[in-house]
Amino acid sequence: MNKQKNGFLGLLVLLILFGCERDDICIETVTESPDLILLMLDFENPQNRKTPSGFSIRPIGIEKSLPKTPSDSLALPLKIQENNIQFEFITNQGSENENIDTLQINYQRFDTFINTACGYRSNFILDTPPALILNPGSNWIKGITVLKDTISDETRAHLGILH
Amino acid sequence: MKHVHIWVFYISLLIGFQSLLAQQAEERVVISDSLGVKEKTPLALRFGIDLSNLGRSRLSEDYNGFETVADLRVGENFYLATEIGRIETTKQVESVNFTSSGTYYKLGFDYNMFENWEGMDNQVTIGLRFASSSHELLLNSYTILDRTRFWPSSDFPITSGYATGVRPNLNAQWFEVVVGFKVQLIKNTYMGMSFRLNRLIDDKLPENFDNVFIPGFNKKTEDNNFGASLNYSLTYRIPFTKK
Numbered sequence: 001m002n003k004q005k006n007g008f009l010g011l012l013v014l015l016i017l018f019g020c021e022r023d024d025i026c027i028e029t030v031t032e033s034p035d036l037i038l039l040m041l042d043f044e045n046p047q048n049r050k051t052p053s054g055f056s057i058r059p060i061g062i063e064k065s066l067p068k069t070p071s072d073s074l075a076l077p078l079k080i081q082e083n084n085i086q087f088e089f090i091t092n093q094g095s096e097n098e099n100i101d102t103l104q105i106n107y108q109r110f111d112t113f114i115n116t117a118c119g120y121r122s123n124f125i126l127d128t129p130p131a132l133i134l135n136p137g138s139n140w141i142k143g144i145t146v147l148k149d150t151i152s153d154e155t156r157a158h159l160g161i162l163h
Numbered sequence: 164m165k166h167v168h169i170w171v172f173y174i175s176l177l178i179g180f181q182s183l184l185a186q187q188a189e190e191r192v193v194i195s196d197s198l199g200v201k202e203k204t205p206l207a208l209r210f211g212i213d214l215s216n217l218g219r220s221r222l223s224e225d226y227n228g229f230e231t232v233a234d235l236r237v238g239e240n241f242y243l244a245t246e247i248g249r250i251e252t253t254k255q256v257e258s259v260n261f262t263s264s265g266t267y268y269k270l271g272f273d274y275n276m277f278e279n280w281e282g283m284d285n286q287v288t289i290g291l292r293f294a295s296s297s298h299e300l301l302l303n304s305y306t307i308l309d310r311t312r313f314w315p316s317s318d319f320p321i322t323s324g325y326a327t328g329v330r331p332n333l334n335a336q337w338f339e340v341v342v343g344f345k346v347q348l349i350k351n352t353y354m355g356m357s358f359r360l361n362r363l364i365d366d367k368l369p370e371n372f373d374n375v376f377i378p379g380f381n382k383k384t385e386d387n388n389f390g391a392s393l394n395y396s397l398t399y400r401i402p403f404t405k406k
Contacts, residue, residue: 024257024384032308062314077313080321111307111326113371119258119306120326 024117033122034154035075036085036105043142043162049073052091052140052163060086060102073157076105080122083107089161091140101141102134105159107151124151130159207236209353211398216248225253228378232396240275244290244341246394250378259305259375260320265298267379269339277344284347286355292339294361298378299331300369330369335377337363337390351400361390 042050049072057070068074079085089101106127111120126149133139143162151158213230220227230248237243251264271292277285304320304327312318321327343357363383366374374383381390 026258026308030308032310059313064313067311067313077311079314080307080309080317081314081319109324111305111321111324111371113326113373114308115373116257116259116375118308120308120321122307122309 024115026115026118030114030118031121031153033078033080034124034151035077036107036124036151036159037154037157038074038076039147039157039160040070040072040074041145041160041162046145046160046162050163054090054092054095054098056090056093058088058090060088075154078105078107078109078122078124078151080109083109083127086134089141091163099138099140100135101139103141103161104132104134105130106132125149126151126158205236207400209234209236209398209400211353211396213246213248214395214397215393216250227251230394232394232398234273234398242273242275242286242288242290243271244273244292245270246292246379248379252376252378253303254376256375256382258308259372260303261372261375262301262303263298263376263378264301265296265333265378267294267296267298267377269294269379271339271341273341273343286343286345288341288343288345288357290341290343292341292359294337294339294379296335296377296379298333298335299329300333300372300374300376301329302327302372326371330372333367333369333374335363335366335374335380337361337377337380339392343394345396345398351402353396353398353400355396355398357394357396359392359394361392363390 039049040051040055042048051072055070057066057074059066066074066076076085076087084104084106086102086104089103090098092098106129107124108127109122109124111122114121126146129144130146130149131144133141141161141163145160145162146158147160148156148158210231210233213232216228216230220229228248228250230246232244232246234242234244246269247267249266251262253262254260269292271290273286273288273290275286275288277287279285304322306318306320309317339359339361341357341359343355345353345355348354361380363377363380366377366383368374376382377390379392381392383390
């Protein structure tokens with residue numbers, strides 16, 4: 001009787017051991033889906049970066065501010081469920097000649113497999129035209145140039161805004 | 164140390180069964196005594212089904228599997244063994260939800276290391292299999308790696324588009340080291356259990372995905388080629404008439 005008991009106990013232990021599957025963990029060092037890197041460029045001299053005075057950015061559709069205060073280069077988080085994002089680009093904020101331009105950036109998303117723990121990474125391709133100004137007339141943004149149309153990392157800027 | 168424990172367990176379980184079957188065994192001792200001579204080992208074909216697949220198919224809606232097992236005794240302690248099966252399962256593994264379906268076969272041998280007493284027919288075996296699968300993977304949904312999550316709903320699973328869909332015509336080949344035992348419950352009917360360690364040799368990878376679950380092999384992890392599985396079999400030996 002005792003031996004039988006041991007046998008069943010052994011079986012139980014083995015079943016429990018097999019019930020536990022090792023889970024993979026998504027390691028912190030795995031690069032996540034990239035943001036869009038924007039450069040603010042001088043209209044007269046497009047090689048040079050230039051921070052607009054009293055510069056600020058407001059996302060449309062969410063009451064939230066960007067994690068970093070914008071300067072001559074900034075990262076815009078892209079939406080995964082939609083193919084465009086809209087932001088208000090504000091210059092001379094709070095002053096008399098405050099000017100708000102609403103910019104829409106259009107893109108397509110394609111996802112690449114990382115592993116089961118991390119899932120997929122989103123990459124993006126900018127549409128043509130990559131960006132539209134939604135409020136024409138008296139714009140402080142003078143033009144937009146594509147620097148790199150495939151957004152697969154954050155090492156290079158993708159879009160330049162001339163002002 | 165672990166291996167020793169597994170063996171101790173197997174043997175203890177076997178002893179448990181033995182005490183149940185003692186009476187039956189005794190009966191058979193008498194029969195073989197009446198024959199008086201030691202017979203040549205006859206060819207014996209056993210076939211049956213894997214109960215763990217059957218059980219899982221009943222218990223889970225997301226699992227549907229069937230496996231037939233067979234072995235042929237070709238020597239005193241030597242068996243040719245095969246398993247053929249079909250599995251369809253839908254799984255959520257961390258960030259991906261997929262359906263894996265396909266067939267597999269395993270072919271190899273078992274070597275019996277258990278000394279039977281006269282009239283008993285039990286086995287403690289160690290064996291090897293070559294196995295091959297033919298399967299497809301359907302990616303149902305997945306999530307995007309986005310730690311900052313600026314926009315709402317960026318953590319919603321993606322259920323359509325470029326990356327989802329079916330990856331047909333996949334295959335995998337692997338070896339299995341099998342440790343198991345079979346106990347004769349009643350005449351010609353055996354109950355068995357085996358533990359398998361699988362080593363992947365080669366597999367055809369699905370595009371923009373991985374062979375996360377291979378029918379017959381089970382879960383494939385990213386950083387090693389080992390898998391493991393368990394099987395409980397119920398087999399019946401086709402009785403050959405003795406002269």
